[in-house]
Amino acid sequence: MLAAHGHAMRSLALTAILLAALAGARAQEPTVAMFDPIQVPSGGQPLTIDRIADIPRQLAAAVERSNCRVSEESVKDKPVLIFRPADGYRVMALVACEGVVLYSRAFLFEHSIRSEPRLMVFPVIAPSGGFSASENPGLMSWNVESRTITAWRGSDFCPGAESRHTYRHAGGELNGFALVKVEHRQLRCASPETEWRTAWEATAWPTRP
Numbered sequence: 001m002l003a004a005h006g007h008a009m010r011s012l013a014l015t016a017i018l019l020a021a022l023a024g025a026r027a028q029e030p031t032v033a034m035f036d037p038i039q040v041p042s043g044g045q046p047l048t049i050d051r052i053a054d055i056p057r058q059l060a061a062a063v064e065r066s067n068c069r070v071s072e073e074s075v076k077d078k079p080v081l082i083f084r085p086a087d088g089y090r091v092m093a094l095v096a097c098e099g100v101v102l103y104s105r106a107f108l109f110e111h112s113i114r115s116e117p118r119l120m121v122f123p124v125i126a127p128s129g130g131f132s133a134s135e136n137p138g139l140m141s142w143n144v145e146s147r148t149i150t151a152w153r154g155s156d157f158c159p160g161a162e163s164r165h166t167y168r169h170a171g172g173e174l175n176g177f178a179l180v181k182v183e184h185r186q187l188r189c190a191s192p193e194t195e196w197r198t199a200w201e202a203t204a205w206p207t208r209p
Contacts, residue, residue, distance in 0.1 A: 034057060034058070035056065035058040038082060038113050040091050042084075042087075044083060044085055044144045044147065046082060049079055049080040049081075050075055050080075051076075059082070062117050066105050068097035069098045070097060071098060078139070080093060080095050081142055083142060085142075085169045085176055093109075094106055101156055103136050104137075104139050104140035106120040107119060119135055120135070120174070120175070122134060122137040125163070131179075138154075138163070138164070148167060150167075151164065151165040151166075152164050158187050160186070162186075163183065164183045165182055166179070167180065181198060181200070181201045181202065183196040183197060184196070184199050
């Protein structure tokens with residue numbers, strides 16, 4: 001019985017040695033980074049990506065998690081934009097998603113450029129009046145000169161209606177952006193497009209006495 005006990009103890013010791021050796025070997029293996037480096041230009045200029053293979057892995061994970069469907073055709077037609085709207089603000093990305101018509105998702109690298117960004121929510125005008133919030137304000141574009149994001153909403157049917165939300169970077173809570181204008185127009189089939197009409201436009205808040 002003592003011999004059996006001694007054999008069991010030797011087996012346990014050998015197992016412990018093997019596990020320790022395996023752990024040491026794994027510790028020496030090079031770790032594979034789960035992110036891709038992102039070099040963002042200065043001055044609000046965007047990093048433009050027109051191939052799916054070039055989308056950084058941390059952003060690609062967020063895109064997939066948000067159920068945003070992309071293809072080589074959509075990325076070629078509407079490239080991914082990664083930019084810092086101004087010095088001191090966080091990096092963000094605009095990604096066009098496939099649907100009945102193209103729409104965009106915006107992502108904010110909230111903690112680190114190496115971590116998966118979070119989906120952004122934008123204020124939008126509500127059909128019944130007032131304002132609401134949406135992860136899909138429309139197909140978004142970034143204008144460096146005016147420091148604005150424009151979000152277009154429409155359909156592939158005519159006649160139809162289109163709307164356009166404009167967000168200006170001027171120190172708001174949404175990574176510096178604030179909704180400043182909402183426009184709409186009718187989309188005609190055989191006639192030239194009608195002019196955009198302003199449905200709402202921000203004015204300066206009254207100063208406190």
